[in-house]
Amino acid sequence: MSEGRAIPEATVARLAVYLRVLGSLSDGGLSTISSEALANAAGVNSAKLRKDLSYLGSFGTRGVGYVVEVLRERISTCLGVSEHRSVVLVGVGNLGHALAGYGGFRSRGFRIAGLFDADRRRIGEEIAGLCVQAMAELAEVVTQESVSIGVIATPAEAAQEVCDRLVAAGVTSILNFAPAVLVVPDNVDVRKVDLAVELQILSFHEQRKAAGLQVVL
Amino acid sequence: MSEGRAIPEATVARLAVYLRVLGSLSDGGLSTISSEALANAAGVNSAKLRKDLSYLGSFGTRGVGYVVEVLRERISTCLGVSEHRSVVLVGVGNLGHALAGYGGFRSRGFRIAGLFDADRRRIGEEIAGLCVQAMAELAEVVTQESVSIGVIATPAEAAQEVCDRLVAAGVTSILNFAPAVLVVPDNVDVRKVDLAVELQILSFHEQRKAAGLQVVL
DNA sequence: AGCCGCTTGTGAACGTGGGCACAAAGTCGC
DNA sequence: GCGACTTTGTGCCCACGTTCACAAGCGGCT
Numbered sequence: 001m002s003e004g005r006a007i008p009e010a011t012v013a014r015l016a017v018y019l020r021v022l023g024s025l026s027d028g029g030l031s032t033i034s035s036e037a038l039a040n041a042a043g044v045n046s047a048k049l050r051k052d053l054s055y056l057g058s059f060g061t062r063g064v065g066y067v068v069e070v071l072r073e074r075i076s077t078c079l080g081v082s083e084h085r086s087v088v089l090v091g092v093g094n095l096g097h098a099l100a101g102y103g104g105f106r107s108r109g110f111r112i113a114g115l116f117d118a119d120r121r122r123i124g125e126e127i128a129g130l131c132v133q134a135m136a137e138l139a140e141v142v143t144q145e146s147v148s149i150g151v152i153a154t155p156a157e158a159a160q161e162v163c164d165r166l167v168a169a170g171v172t173s174i175l176n177f178a179p180a181v182l183v184v185p186d187n188v189d190v191r192k193v194d195l196a197v198e199l200q201i202l203s204f205h206e207q208r209k210a211a212g213l214q215v216v217l
Numbered sequence: 218m219s220e221g222r223a224i225p226e227a228t229v230a231r232l233a234v235y236l237r238v239l240g241s242l243s244d245g246g247l248s249t250i251s252s253e254a255l256a257n258a259a260g261v262n263s264a265k266l267r268k269d270l271s272y273l274g275s276f277g278t279r280g281v282g283y284v285v286e287v288l289r290e291r292i293s294t295c296l297g298v299s300e301h302r303s304v305v306l307v308g309v310g311n312l313g314h315a316l317a318g319y320g321g322f323r324s325r326g327f328r329i330a331g332l333f334d335a336d337r338r339r340i341g342e343e344i345a346g347l348c349v350q351a352m353a354e355l356a357e358v359v360t361q362e363s364v365s366i367g368v369i370a371t372p373a374e375a376a377q378e379v380c381d382r383l384v385a386a387g388v389t390s391i392l393n394f395a396p397a398v399l400v401v402p403d404n405v406d407v408r409k410v411d412l413a414v415e416l417q418i419l420s421f422h423e424q425r426k427a428a429g430l431q432v433v434l
Numbered sequence: 435a436g437c438c439g440c441t442t443g444t445g446a447a448c449g450t451g452g453g454c455a456c457a458a459a460g461t462c463g464c
Numbered sequence: 465g466c467g468a469c470t471t472t473g474t475g476c477c478c479a480c481g482t483t484c485a486c487a488a489g490c491g492g493c494t
Contacts, residue, residue: 009418010451016417020396034471043398047453047474054473062472063460079417080424087416098315099412104396108413109420148423149416172426173419179237179321181260189422191415195316196325198408199304199366200233200296202390203326204224205406206365207297209389227481251441264444264483271443279442280490 011052012079017042018049019075020108022068034065081109086147088114088171090162091154092122092132095177099153100127113145114138118158135165142169149173156180228269229296234259235266236292237325239285251282298326303364305331305388307379308371309339309349312394316370317344330362331355335375352382359386366390373397380407 007015021041025033035053039046053060056074060066076082087110089100099105100115115132117123125132133141141147150166152159152174159178166174167188176182176192184190224232238258242250252270256263270277273291277283293299304327306317316322317332332349334340342349350358358364367383369376369391376395383391384405393399393409401407 007421008451012418012421013414015421016414017398017411019417020411020414021398036471041398043400045453046471047455048451050471050473051452058473060472061460062458063462063470065471078421078424080420080427081417085416085420085423094318095315098312101311102412104413105416108417110413110416149419151416173423175415175419181234181238181258183260187426189419191419193410193412193415194234194237195319195410196321196327197230197233197237198392198410199302199322199327199368200236200298200325201226201229202366202392202406202408203297203302204229204232204295206302206390207295209404210297225481252443253441262483263441264485265481267441267443268482275443277442278490279488280440280492282441 007055007078011055014042014044014048014052015056015075015079017044018052019072019079022072022075023107025068030068032065032067033071035060038066076109079109084109084111085149086111086113086145087149087151088112088116088138088141088147088166089151089153090116090135090138090166091152091158091178092117092125092127093153093155096153097127099151099177100130110149113147114141118154118162135162138165139169142166142171147171149175151175151177152182153177224272224295228272231259231261231265231269232273232292232296235269236289236296239289239292240325242285247285249282249284250288252277255283293326296326301326301328302366303328303330303362304366304368305329305333305355305358305364305383306368306370307333307352307355307383308369308375308395309334309342309344310370310372313370314344316368316394317347327366330364331358335371335379352379355382356386359383359388364388366392368392368394369399370394 018038035046035050039049056078059070089096089112092100092115100112105112112130115127115130116135116138117132118135122132123134148171150171152162154162156178159176159180160182163174163182163184167184172187173189176190179194182190235255252263252267256266273295276287306313306329309317309332317329329347332344332347333352333355334349335352339349340351365388367388369379371379373395376393376397377399380391380399380401384401389404390406393407396411399407
């Protein structure tokens with residue numbers, strides 16, 4: 001399978017994980033790694049890992065493994081984070097604050113190009129070296145800094161409106177932390193992270209475990 | 218399909234979303250809803266929604282739809298959040314702070330039973346009405362308050378150790394925000410949320426969109 | 435009471451993703 | 465230079481999840 005092949009969504013998510021794991025490994029000075037070793041470190045099956053990598057072309061060496069640096073570069077390029085990508089963050093409440101200060105974005109290929117909030121009292125506040133700006137400035141920043149990704153960390157009520165403004169400004173990918181369903185044009189991608197949903201899924205499994213025990217007792 | 222049937226993971230995730238949507242709808246005074254309407258509000262296909270609900274039994278009325286209150290109760294029970302479930306949160310840094318203050322947990326069926334941090338300087342700090350406690354107290358709180366879910370919001374380096382302590386204390390489900398792969402016994406469930414991975418997935422799609430345009434130009 | 439229209443519940447087809455197992459291909463030692 | 469060993473790349477199969485399409489069932493209207 002060569003470059004042009006469609007890459008499954010599930011594979012993309014794992015590629016990002018491999019990249020992260022490779023980051024810690026290459027700090028350890030390891031120059032080459034086998035699919036087995038990397039798969040263990042990433043918590044997946046080694047066959048799955050090889051199949052995932054095969055979507056990027058075949059550049060491993062049989063009998064040896066993959067050259068860590070080559071692998072990192074290949075995955076970075078594929079994910080489009082070989083150079084820093086700019087994002088804007090809207091909503092600097094509780095969660096937005098934390099996201100703005102999260103070092104992992106920078107180290108994993110992203111640069112926060114602007115912070116925005118609808119609350120006038122928050123404008124001008126400095127967080128992690130950036131000033132919170134008014135929503136009116138959004139479009140300009142997006143254009144100027146060629147931002148393609150927007151992060152929404154507002155309350156649910158505001159999410160759709162913020163989303164519309166991001167899209168209007170030219171953003172084509174959105175990461176939504178607000179517990180709301182967003183409606184967007186076809187060419188815009190949305191990923192949602194709902195913290196309570198994650199907990200509820202765990203809660204479901206707890207429920208099942210408990211039910212299983214009932215039978216035993 | 219009656220109660221006892223195994224429910225697919227994907228369905229569970231959506232049930233949580235349906236529950237959230239129903240929350241806003243029932244505030245609107247609507248007493249009954251069709252699969253079509255709910256599916257639209259939740260952003261899914263109506264056939265999928267009906268199949269999802271069918272795992273919980275069949276309690277819709279043909280020609281009418283589902284009674285909102287019955288639906289909410291059914292889903293709540295299935296997810297194990299019909300009464301509040303206790304969680305502990307470890308790591309009150311940037312992100313942990315935000316999580317501790319997030320109102321969505323309480324309103325969606327969870328109660329934070331304790332905040333913990335390894336940093337001695339943080340102990341005693343009050344966040345959202347709770348005092349940050351030392352890790353030494355973890356086991357006692359987990360037992361006393363019958364906590365089954367632990368949330369890890371520590372740096373990656375500390376995650377595995379914290380995880381081990383949670384498991385040792387009796388926690389059987391873990392929500393991990395640290396960018397690290399956790400190793401746990403078989404009976405423990407782990408869900409991970411990696412913010413940078415989410416962005417990288419979006420970045421990948423941006424990359425593809427850009428590549429597509431190249432061809433056109 | 436009977437018919438009509440609406441909505442549920444589900445069987446069956448389809449597509450995607452995961453896992454196994456093995457052939458191909460390379461390295462290392464002698 | 466050759467053989468044994470290691471590891472990749474992938475064809476095949478299976479299971480899971482999604483979608484379609486429709487029969488069955490219920491309420492309301494006449």
